[in-house]
Amino acid sequence: MLYRTAGQFKTSYEADHALFPVRQDAFLLGFVLVLAFVVFPLFASEFTFRALLIPVLIYSLAALGLNILTGYAGQLSLGTGAFMGVGAYACYKLVTIFPELNIALAILFSGFFSAAIGVVFGLPSLRIKGFYLAIATLAAQFFLVWLFQKWGWLYNYNASGAIQVPNIEMFGITVAGPLASAATQYYFVLCFVVLMTVFAINLTRGRIGRMWKAVRDMDIAAELVGINLMKAKLLAFFVSSYIVGVAGALFVFLWRGAAEANLFDIPLSFRVLFIAIIGGLGSILGNYLGAILIVALPVVIGAVPELFGMSISSATVEHLNVMIIGALIIAFLIVEPHGLARLWAVIREKLILWPFPH
Amino acid sequence: MKTAIKTAVLSSALALGVALSAPAAMAQEDSIYIPNLSYRTGPFAATGIPLMNGQRDYINMLNARDGGLNGVRLEYDECETGYSTEKGVECYEKTKARAVVTQPWSTGITLQVLPRTNVDEIPILAPGYGFSPMADGKVFQWAFNPPSSYWDGASMILKYISDGDLDTLSGKKIALLHLDHPYGKEPIPLFEKMAEQHGFEFLPIPVGLSEMQNQSAQWLQIRRERPDYVVMWGWGAMNAGAITEAVKTKYPMDQFIGIWWSGHDGDMQTVGEEAKGYKAISWSVPMPDAPVMADIREHVIEPGDSMVEDESQLDWVFYQRGLTISMMLVEAIRAAQDEFDTQTVDATQVRWGLENINLDEARLEELGMSGMIVPFKTSCADHTGHGGGWMLEWDGSKFVKVSDLITPDREAIAPLEAEKAQEYAEANAPWPTNEECSM
Numbered sequence: 001m002l003y004r005t006a007g008q009f010k011t012s013y014e015a016d017h018a019l020f021p022v023r024q025d026a027f028l029l030g031f032v033l034v035l036a037f038v039v040f041p042l043f044a045s046e047f048t049f050r051a052l053l054i055p056v057l058i059y060s061l062a063a064l065g066l067n068i069l070t071g072y073a074g075q076l077s078l079g080t081g082a083f084m085g086v087g088a089y090a091c092y093k094l095v096t097i098f099p100e101l102n103i104a105l106a107i108l109f110s111g112f113f114s115a116a117i118g119v120v121f122g123l124p125s126l127r128i129k130g131f132y133l134a135i136a137t138l139a140a141q142f143f144l145v146w147l148f149q150k151w152g153w154l155y156n157y158n159a160s161g162a163i164q165v166p167n168i169e170m171f172g173i174t175v176a177g178p179l180a181s182a183a184t185q186y187y188f189v190l191c192f193v194v195l196m197t198v199f200a201i202n203l204t205r206g207r208i209g210r211m212w213k214a215v216r217d218m219d220i221a222a223e224l225v226g227i228n229l230m231k232a233k234l235l236a237f238f239v240s241s242y243i244v245g246v247a248g249a250l251f252v253f254l255w256r257g258a259a260e261a262n263l264f265d266i267p268l269s270f271r272v273l274f275i276a277i278i279g280g281l282g283s284i285l286g287n288y289l290g291a292i293l294i295v296a297l298p299v300v301i302g303a304v305p306e307l308f309g310m311s312i313s314s315a316t317v318e319h320l321n322v323m324i325i326g327a328l329i330i331a332f333l334i335v336e337p338h339g340l341a342r343l344w345a346v347i348r349e350k351l352i353l354w355p356f357p358h
Numbered sequence: 359m360k361t362a363i364k365t366a367v368l369s370s371a372l373a374l375g376v377a378l379s380a381p382a383a384m385a386q387e388d389s390i391y392i393p394n395l396s397y398r399t400g401p402f403a404a405t406g407i408p409l410m411n412g413q414r415d416y417i418n419m420l421n422a423r424d425g426g427l428n429g430v431r432l433e434y435d436e437c438e439t440g441y442s443t444e445k446g447v448e449c450y451e452k453t454k455a456r457a458v459v460t461q462p463w464s465t466g467i468t469l470q471v472l473p474r475t476n477v478d479e480i481p482i483l484a485p486g487y488g489f490s491p492m493a494d495g496k497v498f499q500w501a502f503n504p505p506s507s508y509w510d511g512a513s514m515i516l517k518y519i520s521d522g523d524l525d526t527l528s529g530k531k532i533a534l535l536h537l538d539h540p541y542g543k544e545p546i547p548l549f550e551k552m553a554e555q556h557g558f559e560f561l562p563i564p565v566g567l568s569e570m571q572n573q574s575a576q577w578l579q580i581r582r583e584r585p586d587y588v589v590m591w592g593w594g595a596m597n598a599g600a601i602t603e604a605v606k607t608k609y610p611m612d613q614f615i616g617i618w619w620s621g622h623d624g625d626m627q628t629v630g631e632e633a634k635g636y637k638a639i640s641w642s643v644p645m646p647d648a649p650v651m652a653d654i655r656e657h658v659i660e661p662g663d664s665m666v667e668d669e670s671q672l673d674w675v676f677y678q679r680g681l682t683i684s685m686m687l688v689e690a691i692r693a694a695q696d697e698f699d700t701q702t703v704d705a706t707q708v709r710w711g712l713e714n715i716n717l718d719e720a721r722l723e724e725l726g727m728s729g730m731i732v733p734f735k736t737s738c739a740d741h742t743g744h745g746g747g748w749m750l751e752w753d754g755s756k757f758v759k760v761s762d763l764i765t766p767d768r769e770a771i772a773p774l775e776a777e778k779a780q781e782y783a784e785a786n787a788p789w790p791t792n793e794e795c796s797m
Contacts, residue, residue: 159547161543166785314437315396318399
């Protein structure tokens with residue numbers, strides 16, 4: 001009923017290949033966008049912005065970057081955290097060297113630094129595959145974090161070794177730093193994430209995306225049909241690291257406000273990888289679903305006992321939280337090993353046929 | 359299968375019912391909300407738990423013994439961070455609405471929260487940790503790190519090993535074994551300056567977060583370089599790791615000195631006798647016979663309101679330090695209540711209170727905490743108080759005080775503090791400063 005496709009005729013190939021062959025999908029997306037742009041900001045408190053909405057968006061973006069590399073091009077990477085760090089440190093240097101530079105441009109530029117580093121560390125992918133490549137990207141992870149600690153120039157020789165976000169204005173409104181309001185930061189991040197998502201959707205649906213998928217499914221066959229493996233793989237590293245770098249810059253500048261090198265260590269890489277895997281590799285929607293599960297759900301669960309006036313110590317809540325999230329992850333992966341995006345796809349298929357399943 | 363589901367549904371419904379009918383712990387009108395960003399989980403839990411227990415028990419004791427503070431209940435609340443900076447942001451946002459103070463409990467979280475407190479106007483209480491230049495109350499209006507900063511600690515250690523005359527250190531080699539983290543890097547600028555002034559060689563040896571428990575490389579370096587003293591800025595698992603390695607490499611324990619966070623009974627007990635002679639500077643000393651301890655036992659431990667599992671932990675340095683931390687805060691609130699003639703003080707008033715803590719010997723005696731913490735006094739320009747500290751020594755089963763009160767060499771530190779505070783303010787412009795303060 002909800003997803004009745006009867007009456008939606010396609011009269012051209014273009015219509016058949018459109019982004020939304022089913023009209024309800026477009027409505028659903030519109031609804032989500034209205035929620036994100038209008039409804040949430042109207043009702044969200046500062047806590048909701050800073051602990052739920054902004055982190056979910058930023059983690060989704062990082063997972064999106066990783067998904068392009070791992071989900072679409074099939075190159076496993078464990079260095080996401082470090083590439084986020086490159087974006088963050090590059091943005092910090094840009095902002096402190098050129099204080100007049102528009103912050104949006106600085107963030108977009110900083111992605112190129114991490115893209116370049118990503119390509120360098122992507123070179124081994126031409127010779128090695130699978131788990132062995134994962135180990136090579138792990139090397140990037142360790143090396144870069146070490147570099148963030150040791151290279152004083154990166155953090156302007158601060159005594160604490162941490163980078164701190166100054167107040168930055170854009171068109172007269174403070175968007176980053178302690179004076180920025182949470183709603184401004186949310187809109188800023190939201191615009192970036194929407195922009196990047198549109199870019200990623202178009203890229204993955206087009207020629208380049210198909211090239212990546214061919215390489216992922218069987219690289220020898222892809223090479224035989226004339227795909228330049230070097231170009232395809234390095235391009236995947238470039239685009240992926242670019243998005244991850246932008247996510248890293250947003251992570252520090254629009255959310256955390258300060259960062260030390262350890263922040264970009266391996267737990268962050270794993271966190272982003274888990275979001276991508278649980279959300280669904282090779283999907284765009286999955287990144288958002290995964291981030292909601294991994295980033296937002298613990299915050300929501302943490303607030304439940306208080307809501308009911310139960311007096312459980314916060315350490316116990318934390319332990320319970322870890323257990324619940326762990327159990328949910330296992331449960332979801334048993335129900336649908338291909339991630340939440342696939343689970344949604346199955347539900348959608350069923351809805352289209354409902355109430356006549358045959 | 360069906361019955362199993364039924365039972366599950368029934369029991370969860372029951373649980374929900376119980377939860378809903380439980381008396382809601384509603385915020386009382388006349389209470390002062392004191393949140394604490396605690397860490398009872400995660401890699402640093404072993405050091406966090408005794409501190410948090412101490413903080414919690416002191417407040418509970420006041421509530422049980424005196425019905426709060428001047429007739430108003432103190433509402434102590436913990437938000438668990440697990441020492442993660444990400445959870446720190448979440449907890450800060452969650453608790454800030456009603457908070458009169460924020461206690462970030464990690465240098466990383468302090469760095470994130472510090473600029474925001476200026477905007478949200480909530481004082482940070484970071485006793486004995488955080489950024490040393492926070493002592494400059496003109497620049498850091500909302501941050502407090504009494505009674506001694508890390509630079510004070512470094513200066514006191516140098517004073518102790520040189521018997522008060524730093525020039526005797528000339529030609530010696532002092533290694534700083536530190537956590538490679540903002541916390542561990544804190545004292546480096548001061549050590550460097552002192553090394554230059556007094557002609558000793560300074561050798562920083564960083565320990566990465568991932569190598570805390572296996573410091574063989576660092577101790578190999580110490581064996582090779584043979585420093586005259588090893589000073590340690592360690593935390594959590596790093597302390598136990600370093601002391602075990604020191605015992606293994608037979609480094610003389612009397613030349614091994616830690617900062618106050620490296621003097622934790624729990625860390626030392628694993629090595630016991632063998633670590634005899636290890637020292638740590640500290641601004642608090644456990645006093646098992648202090649009158650306040652009797653009150654804690656009577657009002658908190660015996661009714662079973664404490665989270666302390668083993669009574670021997672009540673005599674730990676960290677547990678009693680937790681008590682003194684809550685005491686400082688309560689004294690600040692008390693001062694604010696007197697000044698503003700109100701029971702329920704707000705964050706701005708507590709800030710005034712923190713600037714006007716006056717803990718002299720007489721006051722400590724009244725509180726039953728005489729000798730447990732160094733006497734100190736804060737002011738509008740001085741947010742630390744610089745009370746100094748004592749040297750503690752591990753005697754094989756507990757820490758004992760082995761020195762008189764050591765005070766930091768303020769003349770050497772103050773210019774550096776002013777310089778770094780100014781640098782911070784410039785890097786974070788526009789940064790509001792308090793010009794009404796006179797030094």
